[in-house]
Amino acid sequence: MSEIRVRFAPSPTGYLHIGGVRTALFNWLFARRHGGKFILRIEDTDQSRSTDEAIRAILEGMEWVGLNWDEGPLRQTERMELYRQHAMQLLEQERAYWCVCTGEELEARRKEALAKGLPVKYDGRCRSKGIKDPGQEAALRFRAPQEGQTVVEDLIKGEVTFENNLLDDLIILRSNGYPTYNFSVVVDDAQMGITHVIRGDDHLTNTPRQVPIFQALGYAVPQFGHLSMIMGADKSRLSKRHGATSIMAYKDMGYLPDAMINYLVRLGWSHGDQEIFSRKELIEKFSFEHVQKSAAVFNPEKLLWVNAQYIKQGDPKQLAHLVAPFFAAHGLMEAYEKYSEGWKEKLVVALQERAQTMAEMAEGALPYVAEQVILEEKAAQKFLTQAIVPVLEQLIAKVEGASDFSKVALESVFKETLEGQPGMKMGQLAQPVRVALTGRTASPGIFDVMELLGRERVIARLRQGVARASAAHP
């Protein structure tokens, strides 16, 4: 087989959504797996709904998830001449004809057919009129085959058969001279030498309309593969009411691109029981044989888990860089940037297995990045009591006197303090200390916390804690 060429062809009518990314991903994977080409085409013939902003959003989204394209982006609006030429070719071959039926006439006949229970399709009124010079208001229709069957060998669905007598003579050129979707797609796919059309299965029933056009135009018919849709929890097609559907919204929520890709690829594709795949593995292992035919429900919780896996296994240095923007929401981005690279990495390591998103990581890092601690009221009330004051004071003295501030040294300081308090358990000391140092009841290990804060802030915060505890009701 010659080189595999696939394409992703979004309409720029909004942001790049998750379903689109998944379609693009399967195309990309197939191309990369077989050393083929992945082409990006912008389907912007619907000019009323297409915007440049949406095009930028698509490119931005594709770049973020790392689905790089080899050719394009091509824009359909720059290829209008091509569609007209092909339409005229069909007209000359008498595979297309002018139709002068008006919208109202069509609508009336449609209703009539519906009332009689007949199949709703163009009745072919202008088919044999042989209109040569249609004047203004004429559309060009494709003369669809009316006998036999069109059989699609779908890469995913298998053999799908359609009866040709149900096929409409669909319009390929509107009266305003613009090509219709089904026509421009065929011309583009043919012209671009697309060998495999991998798209959503909402296009499956478009396929028997398109195949005869490829044939009439004298082009090779590509192979088709129709991916099932992604649905929301209520099993309806995934949309805004199911939550965020824009891929960039996930970036903003602190998801990692690799995690998104990993989650999306498992929505419909599998390789045994494996859940986590590197890109390299994905490219090596991807095959349409293991693509599910049925639709899949988008499960945000599993996505969160996958993201957590990537954070946990991530390179601290990279994560330290990626987390920075998430401090902006807390007004601490500059404060964060002032710390050394080494410190940031330690911070990340401490929080890596506690954060499911980068936003969560930033949130968890707040007590260490901020100069001042903010005590959670409930935590302070519970743990910063009068009873703990003397113990805390002892600890402060020992921390001040400690020769070095390593985790090991800190641990022995803790142990010594505890030895002076018969019957006191580690937890009984660690929790008040944790609250004094972080303001919270949950944090990384207490020695990690101290190390991150450094001796000065530890002492200052412990003193503050003592002050607060002394003022507490006995």
Place this chain on the structure above:
RNA sequence: GGUCCCAUCGUCUAGUCUGGCCUAGGACGGAGCCCUCUCAAGGCUCAGACACGGGUUCAAAUCCCGUUGGGACCA
């Protein structure tokens, strides 16, 4: 309404093509236990599915037919 697609735990799925190894495996989520300075992470355990009805066969999650349910497209 017509056409087409789909159907294994709540969800993602393995198994289906090539029937027996399936008293149906894994993952997310849920419950519990362990570990433990808290929270996580991790480990272990439990609950949880072959949509239904017919066939074919010694044997069906797996093949065939129908029903039901969901989805898409055309309007």
